[in-house]
Amino acid sequence: MAIKYFTIALQLDEDFICSMFHLGLMYRKTGEYSEALKLFTRVILKLPNDKSVYLERGLVYQEMGNHNYAINDFKKAIEIDPLNSLAYFHIGTSKLKTRSLVREAIEDFTKSESLDQSENAGIYDGLG
Numbered sequence: 001m002a003i004k005y006f007t008i009a010l011q012l013d014e015d016f017i018c019s020m021f022h023l024g025l026m027y028r029k030t031g032e033y034s035e036a037l038k039l040f041t042r043v044i045l046k047l048p049n050d051k052s053v054y055l056e057r058g059l060v061y062q063e064m065g066n067h068n069y070a071i072n073d074f075k076k077a078i079e080i081d082p083l084n085s086l087a088y089f090h091i092g093t094s095k096l097k098t099r100s101l102v103r104e105a106i107e108d109f110t111k112s113e114s115l116d117q118s119e120n121a122g123i124y125d126g127l128g
Contacts, residue, residue, distance in 0.1 A: 002022070067097050070090070071095060075091065091108050
């Protein structure tokens with residue numbers, strides 16, 4: 001139902017960033033990754049310094065198995081906000097999945113954990 005209403009909102013105002021972002025979230029959650037990527041990319045063009053959009057687009061790439069693209073988006077989120085523990089966690093996850101950046105992944109998980117002790121139990125799975 002949310003997809004329908006966010007789509008209507010965008011039909012009424014194609015530059016309504018909030019609807020673009022939230023529709024992208026809905027598409028990600030339903031596995032419609034190509035639609036989510038299009039929307040998050042449109043938001044990035046309008047808000048190039050928004051860490052949340054890079055994080056979300058990175059998650060789409062990660063869920064698609066495109067870890068190099070995901071890593072680039074998580075790096076951008078960290079560049080914008082160097083204290084973003086979630087971005088460190090997710091970049092570590094993608095680096096671990098590539099199997100060639102395991103040491104860097106451990107550093108990222110450690111950084112994520114140091115920034116927010118309560119953030120994510122998954123950090124310890126990555127370090128284990």
